[in-house]
Amino acid sequence: MTDRLTGLAAASGAAVGPAWWLSSPSLEADAAAAEGGQRDPDHERKRLDAALQQSAAELEALAARTVQRVGEEEGAIFEAHAAFASDPEVVDAARAAVVDGASAERAAREAFDAVRTVLAASTSEYMAARASDLDDVRDRVLRKLAGDDEQVVDPDEPVVVLADELTPSQTAELDADLVRALVTRTGSPTSHAAILARSLGIPAVVSVAELDRVADGATVGVDGDDGTVVVEPSEADVATLRERAAAVADRRAGLAALQHEPGATADGVRVELAANVGGQSEVDAAVAVGAEGVGLLRTEFLYLDRADPPTVEEQQGAYGRVLAAFPGARVVVRTLDAGADKPLPFTSRTAEPNPALGLRGIRLSLRAPDVFADQLRAVLRATRDLGDGGARAAIMLPLVSVPAELDAAHRVLRDVAAEEAFDLAEVELGTMVEVPVAALRARVLAERCDFLSIGTNDLLQYLFAADRLVGEVAELGDLLDPAALALVRHVVAAGHDGGAWVGVCGEAAADPVTAAVLCGLGVDELSMNSGSIPEIKDLLRRHEHPSFRAAAEAALAADDAESARSAARTALGV
DSSP states (O other): OOEEEEOEEEEOOEEEEEEEEEOOOOHHHHHHHTTSSOOOHHHHHHHHHHHHHHHHHHHHHHHHHHHHHTOHHHHHHHHHHHHHHTOHHHHHHHHHHHHTTOOHHHHHHHHHHHHHHHHHTOSOHHHHHHHHHHHHHHHHHHHHHHTOOOOOOOOSSOEEEEESOOOHHHHHTOOTTTEEEEEESSOOTTSHHHHHHHHHTOOEEEOOTTGGGSOTTOEEEEETTTTEEEESOOHHHHHHHHHHHHHHHHHHHHHHTTTTSOOBOTTOOBOEEEEEESSHHHHHHHHHTTOOEEEEEEGGGGTTTOSSOOOHHHHHHHHHHHHHTSTTSEEEEEOOOOBTTBOOTTSOOOOOSOGGGSSOTHHHHHTSHHHHHHHHHHHHHHHHHHGGGSOEEEEEETTOOSHHHHHHHHHHHHHHHHHHTOOGGGSEEEEEEOSHHHHHTHHHHHTTSSEEEEOHHHHHHHHHTOOTTSHHHHTTOOTTSHHHHHHHHHHHHHHHHTTOEEEEOSGGGGSHHHHHHHHHTTOSEEEEOGGGHHHHHHHHHTSOHHHHHHHHHHHHTSSSHHHHHHHHHHHHTO
């Protein structure tokens, strides 16, 4: 009898095959059992260090294999995992617990979980995403302590893999020739496991609450585009899924053909499509899909997990490599976006009850003038060294609220430029619009700089007073809410009136319907994760600009985000 289950679409494609359940080892039982008896601190310290070192070495090897098999961006996931296994904060805390009499198992678990709690509470989406990755590293260390090898997804025939949850490391080791699709009971479409599934071209559906109804060996049909799982599908269901799989393959080939085409509507209205990147591996991925530049270079990757700030020379080299990858294009370098939610040991700070509203972004940079000046100096030097052979550099300031902050930052930039004998006409200066008050005074800010870039992640969080990382309220912060769209429309109009171009660098731009509405509101640039660029480029080229304006007007006239999405789709005819 056919049974239809629903979840969240995580990786495009469709497939049919026998269900193959992947069970997870019970690390809780192993850790609990290890607590009995008297512990020798020296012995436990040796066990702990060996498990951490072996885990780090395995993760480095996995990173190298993933780079060769999938790409630099995906390999970087496991380079970060390897760093977790040797992170001084984790290692020192675990060793201290062992000295106090804890077993290596307990010490490792508690040390990793303490860092995880801090990361999960972060207002930074990037840092919060690292929290779930920490679980994968912790469990690897615990397996080493228990004497177990890592469980590998290794079926001997083509199957649909079912699991409560798949870790990034398990997903990276999948054999795409044998794994036709993935279905998990929990998980998120934005997890690293889902990202890896998309990179491997494996259809995936996550968060299927009733997945335990599927028996091992049952025939399962998976649609990774609409989040449907069909148990014991009919002949008609199978035919439909196979047609969809063929259509997905054809579409991927068509999107690849657009790699070197510019972002533009069917009637020639340009909308620049840039990438959000956080390191060299992501730059390579952006170039590969035809990004027209970088709309957000997250520079925090140079500052995290170190006791001292990066030198000017180190930063100069890193920025120079990104600028060199996009000759003639634009690279928007966001200055350090750190604070109490992303603490750095070389900046003075105190505990804050609400880090999202505290000393972060440009506020912190202005109170750490040496660190700020060094970063600006590195950008200017990298730009000068490359000359016409590199990208146009643009400096973007995070979390600006009042004009005085922008003015103060501009003074520091002018002073550094004077010391470097650098002509500031060669770079652009802009600000993120991620605080509601900045959106309301967009005209004043635009008159003081070259561009405004709407950071939808934080803007929506502050606008709706809803933490996007708390599942119970995250759905409130939807950019397609008509009130949020009205604010975006105001920013675009005010920015243009003030002589600035306006972009959007939050991940909302990666959603096709939202991107269509933003285009209709007159946004000049959309920046997103590189994997979404081909779809958005295709969307633009299939419609003329008046269709996008109609979609925007329909969304603005709606009552809520859900009806706005429906109205926009109707206006576009999709």
